[in-house]
Amino acid sequence: MTTRRAVITGLGAVAPGGIGVDAYWKQLTDGQSATGPITLFDPSPYRSRIAAEVDFDPVAAGLGPREVRRMDRATQFAVVAAREALGDSGLEPEATPAERTAVALGTAVGCTTRMEQEYVILSDSGRDWLVDPSYAVPELYSQFVPSSMAVELARLARAAGPVSVVSDGCTSGLDAVGHAVDLIQEGSADVVVSGGTDAPIAPITLACFDAIKATSPRNDDAEHASRPFDRTRNGLVLGEGAAVLVVEELEHARRRDAHIYAEVSGFATRCNAYHMTGLRADGIEMAEAIRIALDQSALAADDIDYVNAHGSSTRQNDRHETAAFKRGLGAHARRVPVSSIKSMIGHSLGAIGALELVACALAMEHGVIPPTANLHEPDPECDLDYVPLVAREQPVDSVLSVGSGFGGFQSAVVLARPDRRTP
Amino acid sequence: MTDARAAGTAVVTGIGVAAPTGLGTSAYWAATLAGESGLRPITRFDATRYPVRVGGEVDGFVAEQHVPSRLLPQTDHSTRLALAAGAQALADSGLTADDAPEFGIGIATASSMGGFEFGQRELGHLWALGAQHVSAYQSFAWFYAVNTGQLSIRHGLRGPGATVVSDQAGGLDALGAARRQIRKGTAAVLAGGVDSALCPLGLAGQLSTGELTASDDPSHAYLPFDRAASGHVPGEGGAFLILEDPAFAHARGATIHGEIAGYASTFDLSPDDPDADGLLRAARQALADAGLAPADIDVVFGDAAGRPDADRAEAAALVALFGPGGVPVTAPKSATGRLCAGAGALDVAAALLSLRDGVIPPTVHVREVDPDHQIDLVVGAPRRPADRPRSALVLARGHGGFNTALVVRRPPAIAATPSGSPANPEHANPDGR
Amino acid sequence: MATRELTIDDLTHLLRSAAGEEEGVDLDGDILDTEFATLGYDSLALLETASRLGVEYGVTLTDDDLEVITTPRALLDRVNTRLGRG
Numbered sequence: 001m002t003t004r005r006a007v008i009t010g011l012g013a014v015a016p017g018g019i020g021v022d023a024y025w026k027q028l029t030d031g032q033s034a035t036g037p038i039t040l041f042d043p044s045p046y047r048s049r050i051a052a053e054v055d056f057d058p059v060a061a062g063l064g065p066r067e068v069r070r071m072d073r074a075t076q077f078a079v080v081a082a083r084e085a086l087g088d089s090g091l092e093p094e095a096t097p098a099e100r101t102a103v104a105l106g107t108a109v110g111c112t113t114r115m116e117q118e119y120v121i122l123s124d125s126g127r128d129w130l131v132d133p134s135y136a137v138p139e140l141y142s143q144f145v146p147s148s149m150a151v152e153l154a155r156l157a158r159a160a161g162p163v164s165v166v167s168d169g170c171t172s173g174l175d176a177v178g179h180a181v182d183l184i185q186e187g188s189a190d191v192v193v194s195g196g197t198d199a200p201i202a203p204i205t206l207a208c209f210d211a212i213k214a215t216s217p218r219n220d221d222a223e224h225a226s227r228p229f230d231r232t233r234n235g236l237v238l239g240e241g242a243a244v245l246v247v248e249e250l251e252h253a254r255r256r257d258a259h260i261y262a263e264v265s266g267f268a269t270r271c272n273a274y275h276m277t278g279l280r281a282d283g284i285e286m287a288e289a290i291r292i293a294l295d296q297s298a299l300a301a302d303d304i305d306y307v308n309a310h311g312s313s314t315r316q317n318d319r320h321e322t323a324a325f326k327r328g329l330g331a332h333a334r335r336v337p338v339s340s341i342k343s344m345i346g347h348s349l350g351a352i353g354a355l356e357l358v359a360c361a362l363a364m365e366h367g368v369i370p371p372t373a374n375l376h377e378p379d380p381e382c383d384l385d386y387v388p389l390v391a392r393e394q395p396v397d398s399v400l401s402v403g404s405g406f407g408g409f410q411s412a413v414v415l416a417r418p419d420r421r422t423p
Numbered sequence: 424m425t426d427a428r429a430a431g432t433a434v435v436t437g438i439g440v441a442a443p444t445g446l447g448t449s450a451y452w453a454a455t456l457a458g459e460s461g462l463r464p465i466t467r468f469d470a471t472r473y474p475v476r477v478g479g480e481v482d483g484f485v486a487e488q489h490v491p492s493r494l495l496p497q498t499d500h501s502t503r504l505a506l507a508a509g510a511q512a513l514a515d516s517g518l519t520a521d522d523a524p525e526f527g528i529g530i531a532t533a534s535s536m537g538g539f540e541f542g543q544r545e546l547g548h549l550w551a552l553g554a555q556h557v558s559a560y561q562s563f564a565w566f567y568a569v570n571t572g573q574l575s576i577r578h579g580l581r582g583p584g585a586t587v588v589s590d591q592a593g594g595l596d597a598l599g600a601a602r603r604q605i606r607k608g609t610a611a612v613l614a615g616g617v618d619s620a621l622c623p624l625g626l627a628g629q630l631s632t633g634e635l636t637a638s639d640d641p642s643h644a645y646l647p648f649d650r651a652a653s654g655h656v657p658g659e660g661g662a663f664l665i666l667e668d669p670a671f672a673h674a675r676g677a678t679i680h681g682e683i684a685g686y687a688s689t690f691d692l693s694p695d696d697p698d699a700d701g702l703l704r705a706a707r708q709a710l711a712d713a714g715l716a717p718a719d720i721d722v723v724f725g726d727a728a729g730r731p732d733a734d735r736a737e738a739a740a741l742v743a744l745f746g747p748g749g750v751p752v753t754a755p756k757s758a759t760g761r762l763c764a765g766a767g768a769l770d771v772a773a774a775l776l777s778l779r780d781g782v783i784p785p786t787v788h789v790r791e792v793d794p795d796h797q798i799d800l801v802v803g804a805p806r807r808p809a810d811r812p813r814s815a816l817v818l819a820r821g822h823g824g825f826n827t828a829l830v831v832r833r834p835p836a837i838a839a840t841p842s843g844s845p846a847n848p849e850h851a852n853p854d855g856r
Numbered sequence: 857m858a859t860r861e862l863t864i865d866d867l868t869h870l871l872r873s874a875a876g877e878e879e880g881v882d883l884d885g886d887i888l889d890t891e892f893a894t895l896g897y898d899s900l901a902l903l904e905t906a907s908r909l910g911v912e913y914g915v916t917l918t919d920d921d922l923e924v925i926t927t928p929r930a931l932l933d934r935v936n937t938r939l940g941r942g
């Protein structure tokens with residue numbers, strides 16, 4: 001039996017600091033932070049009043065008025081990113097049978113923004129527990145179920161194969177791409193529109209992250225607030241955005257002479273079964289996911305040229321994943337460059353894993369490793385090469401990207417050249 | 424090919440149920456066979472001014488009896504039901520984290536709206552009282568992955584974790600995801616779905632689909648495939664199952680309830696189009712995945728939307744696959760309401776119990792099956808086919824175009840021969856059909 | 857908003873409501889000097905408890921407070937000092 005392999009043939013990104021893959025990549029390689037004071041609404045009641053917002057005009061981004069009305073901000077992001085990715089893939093519409101096209105979209109909090117807005121209307125600003133359904137918009141249900149996001153992408157991509165949302169908290173973006181690989185390998189689809197989206201910068205998200213003090217209160221220096229692996233970091237900075245990756249069966253891509261960014265050669269996820277928000281310092285489960293993803297890729301730890309870290313700018317994460325890298329990559333952990341782009345674009349929950357995989361694919365494409373911005377004073381307990389401040393030019397053939405999510409999810413994805421020598 | 428197919432299967436060794444017709448598998452099954460209904464006027468909040476006032480609530484659920492005190496302040500009602508059903512499934516299977524290799528037990532759950540009642544309450548705290556009144560637990564109690572995380576933590580499950588969202592198709596998709604994990608080497612997976620959005624905001628959302636019935640009479644509200652079908656009733660609950668690698672299950676001497684033999688999911692780009700073929704494609708692919716022909720299927724657990732057009736579409740798919748009246752069809756969900764992500768998992772539980780006992784439960788409330796559907800709907804009393812049913816097809820559709828089909832089979836070990844003789848010809852020659 | 861002294865009974869009531877009660881732990885016993893961790897309360901439980909203290913008693917516990925408060929006695933002392941009842 002021949003093994004079916006999954007490769008990336010199209011990229012799309014809607015990110016803080018840049019809409020479109022080119023603008024996104026320039027932002028990252030310039031080491032520019034896109035975090036700032038929140039402008040989407042008045043954040044004054046909150047402890048943390050900063051975020052990495054997308055400068056997004058849905059009409060300018062190509063959406064029609066009906067789409068704008070129907071879709072939550074996160075859905076709009078996903079559709080714009082998907083259009084770019086499909087265009088980039090060069091897939092002709094209808095060239096792949098709809099039955100062989102699938103969707104696997106990650107999101108952590110779905111249509112939060114619209115859900116909250118509609119709630120405020122139906123409940124008379126929170127006064128009524130018995131909300132008045134007569135004020136409901138016809139598409140209210142779509143704002144409550146994130147599956148509606150996958151519906152929009154399926155219609156866009158004309159996908160009639162397996163379609164679903166993967167919602168594993170902050171590993172959703174990675175896990176959705178992992179699910180795409182499963183669908184390709186098992187033969188359920190030849191093309192999968194995958195990725196992640198979230199637009200969580202809403203009052204309810206700020207309030208609940210305030211309550212657990214997860215977000216940085218560095219309101220007076222918003223631009224430099226996300227500082228993964230830095231001794232002075234004091235919490236994550238919320239972000240938003242979407243990334244879509246067209247994942248395609250290797251021979252299908254080769255037959256149509258598609259540009260192949262990378263093979264998604266390994267994916268694994270493990271639960272820590274420990275705590276909904278907490279992480280053990282040992283990183284055992286993430287290390288296990290890393291080892292399995294390497295094994296699936298037929299790669300040794302030494303083969304990894306770049307590690308894209310979860311690097312969420314919290315103390316417990318930085319220590320957890322530094323331990324996981326040492327455990328999962330052995331001595332190579334001290335040699336390989338590790339960086340966190342959350343230092344620039346914040347933490348966009350279910351989108352970030354997909355945005356990070358786009359960055360990894362571009363690192364392979366261009367031979368440039370994006371830096372960890374705002375890293376001036378490394379935490380002594382985080383003693384790896386985190387590529388501080390400045391991007392690094394260097395050939396990149398194999399990449400590891402990891403993520404951690406509320407709920408205990410620990411995921412690892414490996415991207416590699418499809419023509420690498422395998423045993 | 425026997426080995427290849429066997430390697431792709433997963434066996435079910437545990438069932439846990441939280442349904443409007445019964446909390447616990449035996450209570451649920453007894454009520455289902457007795458044709459008891461779990462539909463009543465909604466009591467969880469004052470629904471009198473809503474256009475829909477009937478629902479399927481899990482009666483008599485006392486959270487303190489199922490959920491540790493430490494978890495009560497941080498869990499939505501739906502998560503409490505999930506914790507109860509998940510614990511029950513594990514207990515039924517006899518499996519604990521210590522019985523499997525490290526990372527050997529995974530978890531796959533389906534959700535559609537997350538911990539929605541909890542979310543509505545915290546939105547109220549925020550907007551009516553202020554940000555400082557929002558619970559610290561809001562950061563995860565309402566999000567879609569909450570049941571995956573809480574069940575994983577509660578039972579020490581450190582294998583692969585997944586949360587799938589595909590509306591009402593999700594319960595089956597979670598089982599599909601679990602089978603995929605087993606195929607990739609995980610020994611066992613706790614899988615299924617439990618949903619509940621019977622709070623004012625949740626009901627408002629479900630109302631906006633226009634798919635709910637406005638009938639106030641619980642016994643005449645949700646009537647799938649009936650001439651009088653007028654929409655569905657919302658319900659809460661679902662089921663969790665333990666899926667295992669067959670070799671692992673046999674090695675530890677587990678009781679096998681049945682086998683997840685086939686699975687497929689598809690999408691309809693225009694689900695309201697009478698020509699939409701997604702459900703039929705899913706069913707055909709699931710049968711092919713199981714290595715079965717339509718004639719091998721002994722009973723179908725239908726999606727049973729309860730809307731005339733959607734019922735017509737499902738009936739057409741069944742007729743295309745099995746011929747007019749070609750297979751008994753049932754929908755025990757007419758007694759529970761539609762459970763969103765909980766529905767598929769609960770239907771699989773019902774299918775496994777049906778195959779175990781050789782009896783097909785009735786579709787309660789339905790009085791007059793629309794003859795145009797040309798389906799053999801089991802109504803009134805349970806049916807005991809002369810030839811003991813061996814294989815069931817379970818169907819589910821989700822709002823927006825999701826379709827999933829799953830095939831379950833009875834284990835040969837409890838086959839028709841009373842002695843449980845291993846010399847079951849079907850099993851000895853699986854390709855001889 | 858109450859400004860009376862916070863008693864250990866008030867605190868146990870608050871803990872039960874904010875974070876439940878660990879199996880095998882008797883909150884009605886002599887717990888004043890038992891570490892919160894031993895009582896089964898993690899940082900999330902304490903954050904939720906602190907949040908409810910803020911709402912019900914108008915006392916804000918800072919990040920630094922929460923770093924050093926590890927027992928019910930320390931929490932009561934800090935809160936009552938803030939309330940001017942220490």
